Every structure is written in structure tokens, then in C-alpha cells.
Amino acid sequence: METTTIAPEQMKEADPYIAAFDRFERNDPAWLTSLRERGMAGFAELGFPTTRDEDWRFTNVAPIAKLPFQPVTEPSATTVPLKQFNFMALECTRLVFIDGYFAPKLSTILPQPKGVRITNLAAVLSDGEPLVQKHLGRYARVDANPFIGLNTAYFQDGAFLYVSAGQVVEKPVHLLFLSTSEERGSASHPRNLIVAERDSRLTVIESHVSTVQGEYFTNAVTEFVIGEHAVVEHCKFQDESPLAYHMATQQMNLSKQADFISHSFATGAKLSRNNIYTHLGGEHIECVLNGLYLTKDDQLADHYMIVEHASPHCNSHEYFNGILDDRSKGVFHGRILVRPIAQKTDAKQTNKNLLLSDNATANAKPQLEIYADDVKCTHGATVGQLNKDSIFYLRARGIGLETARRMLIHSFAGEIIDRIRCEAVREELDQVIWDRLEENPHVGSK
């Protein structure tokens, strides 16, 4: 492997990961070995970020760095009752991964049109599918954040979805990532590759859940390659154990006229960060990033995104709402980058935070970087309590104070949920979020 130098204070924590990589034996093809080495080098170079790093100012990942190094070498369970989880009643293709390993017996793959391939990544790696070599690791850059490199070095499996030109995957594809290990520091690094060629259509649900109250670590990376005029919806539901650590990166590369919408729901994990990088590489792309985080106790939910307008005439929108309770913390970091060529860009961003407790905090960091002169870019961030005018409006119609409060809190979540296009997914998440809010004693009573 390549030699690397890292800062001394980071060395200690990154050390076990680097040392283990040398002992990490696999039957990878040469190109993958070199990809993994680049990943490891990238991780070694960056090390675990600290709050001195501008991009990690509000999110301290030291608890992850201090976890014992425990890569899962085999899943602790091969069959798990799945009924308890969301989206299980959904008529869909489902790939289930336990602790990062594919569980074929729990998975269902509906018949698909010719030119659609839905399977696990390890399967296509072993059968030498050329598309994997062509795309894997080409988009998610190991210098974007250290966890991408770590994932690239250590991933075992994940989903491979390929939709060839003009094909439509009618039913959603549900990727269920399940953690079952109670061992502290037990880590899985799911890796997904999703290729939707021109004029194709695809809906993907990615959920991260657990059967245990474990202090485990999930570090997922998903690369999307979205062709011309393709329509793709991605819905990520992070509902990890309340003690877990969750890092995830989605890298989307969009071609002209692509219509992409992504939803990120964060309800679980003690500490979570979702990194979304979108590259708008053709004209007339529609890109919507939508998200909701609900936090309580001492949870932290961080959403970090870069929307890169690299072509003219594209529209992008980010809508992120957070409902924060107890001592919890919500972080939003939205960077809009408009390249000189990207004239007629229309980029909008809003982040709204509702604090249900005086001890909750929200950090919003919008960042506009505009190098073109004929663009429309707006951003807005709010942090606060429920709107007094809205409460009065509802009360003036006969609705009691407590019901009015509850209605408005639900509506704060509802405006995000309403953007989900797939009706079955929208209805299910609507119910989930409704129930979670109703369970909260501070909803309606403060």
C-alpha cells in the first residue's frame, strides 16, 4: 500500500484502522485492491476530523474515533424477524443486509424488465460485471470526507442497482441495512452503486435500523450515476439504535434533464451525519434535496451537503426541517457552489428548526459560492419556537392551544413528508413520524 503521513494527534485514533488494513485479506480483483488502497490512503491522510475542521465544527466525532476497532467479519445473525421494521408491508423489491452482509434468504427480488439488474455488490464483483469497475469509486471522492475512504477500504457488500436506458422499475427498491451486533464498536461499511441510465425511472428506499440497543457504527456510501432525462427518487430513513453512530455519504452525478429528488429522514442514532454531494453536470437538471431530523435526549443529527452547479439552466432546492428536543442538537450545512459556466442557475435553500426545549440547539450554516453572474440563489435559516400567528389563527377557529401546537409541530414535519412522490412511502413515513411525535411528551404540552 501507499505510504502516508498523518498529523500526530490523529494518528493514534486512525492507527488501528490503518494497521488492520494491511492484514485485511481479500480476493479482490487488482483494480479493486488499488481502489481500496486509495481509500485507505485518503482516510490516513485526513484522519478522523476534529471540530477545528470547518466542515466539522459543530459535530464532534471523537466518540466514533474512540470506539474499539471491530470490523464485522461475519454477521451475528442470518435470519431476523423483519416484520417489526418499516416498509415491510410495501410491495417492492427488497435487499436485506445484516451487519453489512447480504442476506439472500430475507431478500425478495421482483421480476424486472430486461436491462434491469438488482443484486448485491459482492455478487457482481465476483462475476466481473464491467459496470462495477467502470463506476465504483469514480464519483465519491476519498478527499471529500474521511469516512468515504474508510468505507472504500473496508466495505464488504451493499446493493448494485442498474437500470438500462429507457427502463422503468415500477415498484420501489428497498435496501434494508440491519445492525444486530451488541458488541461495542462493531462497524459495518455498506457500499451501494446505483446506475440509472438515460430515460429510466427508479425509486430507492434506504433504511438503516437495528435489532439491538448497541453502540455500533454504520458507515455507508452510495454512489448514484443518473443519466439524461432519468427520474430517480431516493428516500433514506436513518432509524438506528439510540446508542449508535451513523455516517453516510451519497454522491449523485446527474446528467442533463435528470429529475432527482432525495429525502433524508434522521430519527435514530446518538450521532449521525449525512453527507450529500450532488454534481449537476448537464443542462436543465431538477434536483431536490429534502430532509427532516427529529432529535431528543443528547442526540446529534447533522446534514451536510454540497450542491455543485456545473452546467447552466439547472434548478436545485434544499428543504431541511428539524424538530429538536431535550439537550439534542441539529446541524445543517448547505453549500451551493455555482461554477462560472452555470448561468441561469436557480438554487434555493431553506433550513428551519423548531426547538421544543430550551436546551436544544440548532446550528445552521448556509454557504453560497457563486462564480457565475446570471443566477438566482437564495437561502434562509430559522431557529425558534412555534409561530405565534399560526397558533392564534388555529385558536381563533376553535382549536385548543394544545391541539394547535400539536398540529403545527406535525405540519412542520408534514411539509417535508409531503414532498415524497411515492405514495406508499409517503404514507408510511407520515405515520411513522406522526407516531414518533405523539410519543413525545413535549409535543402539545409546552
Place this chain on the structure above:
Amino acid sequence: MLEIRNLHAGVEGRDILKGLDLTINAGEVHAVMGPNGSGKSTLAAIIAGREGYDIRQGEVLYNGKDLLEMDPEERAREGVFLAFQYPVEIPGVNSTYFLKAALNEIRKHNGESELDALEFLSLVKEKMKILELREDFLKRPVNAGFSGGEKKRNEIFQMAVLEPKLAILDETDSGLDIDALKIVAEGVNRLKRPDNAQLVITHYQRLLNYIIPDVVHVLYDGRIVRSGGKELALELEEKGYDWISKHDAVPA
């Protein structure tokens, strides 16, 4: 129905209403006209129960009860309705859900059974026609993305569904084109009954061409300085509010 006696009220240390008297009986339509800053919206807000106003003196009786003691929702359930000058957008709250909840709170208060979804829908469909609202209206979030005219029509639509005893229309005409104004006025007129009353607050006489008041009051500097029949509105339109300020000393 409504009796306001010697009401003195203000906000943030500023006196706005300075001894206002107003009596409205069932079956009557009253108009309160006045220039900007005369206290029109303060009057509406105080009747509906908006927070933040200091009531320094006087009383407001609604059907003999002390209105100022009641929470806003209690007033609404007792039949007081405010058509807002600036209806609030509530994205994420579905219009059907909102209005059904409101109606059922009022019905519960009156000892009536709550309406289920079907009963509610058949009731509102009829009322929607009166206000010429589109079918998809009920599926949209409350006022979210509505045009100014749609918001005002929505206020009157809610009034039609909730059937208040005392409706206060706070500058409902502002921002409406003439066609929307006619639809709104027609809606209001159809809701007039011998057992309810309406208080129309406006800056301009225009709306009163379509909603004919029984009594017109002129509010000036926190007091009713003149009351009369519908001709008073026309006179005011012709001569302007300056005319009133010159006759400021004339008691109501």
C-alpha cells in the same frame, strides 16, 4: 349580542383605543370605517382574543358574558369569528383536516355530534360552490401558496362552514379585485340571518356597495366619533377622513 363599553386598550405602552363604545344586536350588519392607525385592527384583534394587548379600562360583553376573560378558542366555540386581514399560511396542515377539527370543536362545545369525514365533505362541498373554490382546494395545505384573493375567499369559506354568531371581517376587501370582492360579499350576504351579526371593518367604502350595513361607525383616534346609516359611508368616501378630523369634537 356584542356590547363594548368605554374600552381603553393599547399595545407596548401606546394607547390605541381611547374609550370605544359599540353595541351590535342580532340580525344587524355594522361597518366600522376609519383611517389607518385609528384602531380598526386593534378592535378586531381584541374581540378575537389576540395576545399582546393591554386592556386598561372598560368591558366587552358577548351575549352577556365577559368576552375578555375567554381564551381565543373559547370565543370561537361560542360563535365569534374573525376573518383575518392577513390569513396565516400553514404549510403541512391539510385544509380538510384543519377545518374539520375546527368545526368539530365548535359542534362538541354546542353539544352536537362530531361529523365524520363523509358528512364533513358533503357539507363543505356545498359551501365551496358559494365561494367558487376549486375542487382541489381542500387537499391543499391551509393558505399555503394561495393568492391574496384565494386567502380572503378561504376566510369567508371557513365562516360559511363554521356558521358563527358574530363575524368580524377585518379589511376583507383589501387586495381583492372587483370580481373577487363580489364573490366574497355575496358569500357574506348569504350568511346573514336574524340570529347572527356581522361587523365589517374597512378603510374604503367600496365593500359596502355589496355588503349593505345597517349602521356605519366612524372610528377616529381610538373612539367612535360618528354613527349613522349607510349614507354615512358614502359621505365619508366623498369628503374623506379629513372631514371627520375637523368634526372630531362631535360625539358619537
